[in-house]
Amino acid sequence: MYSLVYIEKESLMGNLKPKIQIKNNLHVLRASLKITQAELALAIGVTRATVNAMENGDYNPSLELAFRLSLFFKKDIQEIFTVGDENEKI
């Protein structure tokens, strides 16, 4: 019984590891609107550095920020963010 619980916990911890890479086309969408990173940052309430980090794939936004981006670009979240190849090295 104890070992079963242990395995369950271990697998739960394993699920927390980031295995998928989330890609985005923020750069393309922003360019289509002809706005700067600073302007986008101001519109969605973050710093310019965060917009830059998201565009470079260094930072995955929270669900709340993803929805804010979705509302700003008037697109579904899945049109902005896509799941990359699972085997691709992050």
Add this chain to the structure above:
Amino acid sequence: MKMKKFDQIILRFLVIGFPFILALMIWAYKIVGNNQTLYTEHYNGAFWNVAGIFFIIWVALAVLTLMRLLLNSNFREEVLSKVVRVKERDEREIEISTQATKFSFFANLALLVCLLFFSTLNFKFKKYNNDVFDESGEKRHGQLTMGFGLHTYDEKALTLNTDLVQNEIVYSELPFSKTGIIILLIVWQIGMYHFSTRKELRED
């Protein structure tokens, strides 16, 4: 987090008043020297009275603010985030700050454990210049003594002064030893961490 106007005034008073307190200390030191009490016979006048009242108010407010820092988590976060210049302008910076806090927590804990070890360790190495023989007749070159000592309070600070005047309350420095303070900090850090995480988990 926006700080209350009253808190801002008190903190400004403490910060701006600190150079005056420092100047007052230097002035008192120049008059009576080190480790002595400044009495009215040394200096008297309006400045003495005003400076004395200012000093009492500053110390009282400093004690009050420090107690609030210790007990009020919101106030602590407001003040200390400004002191250590924590940048949390958006969610990414909050995440970075969280990671930095975790990093700092473990680094502090490691340092404290290390300091605790060295504060309790006693080490002595003695090299014999002349020939020294033990009971079995074997030649000894030196002596190595190692051990651990645990003193959580400062014996000097706890020693009662028999010359004390009746009804006199004396406070001078913390009565804990270095080891005692390190143990206190370790227990405090781990305790506060579990207090915070369990509180959050219970709310879930």
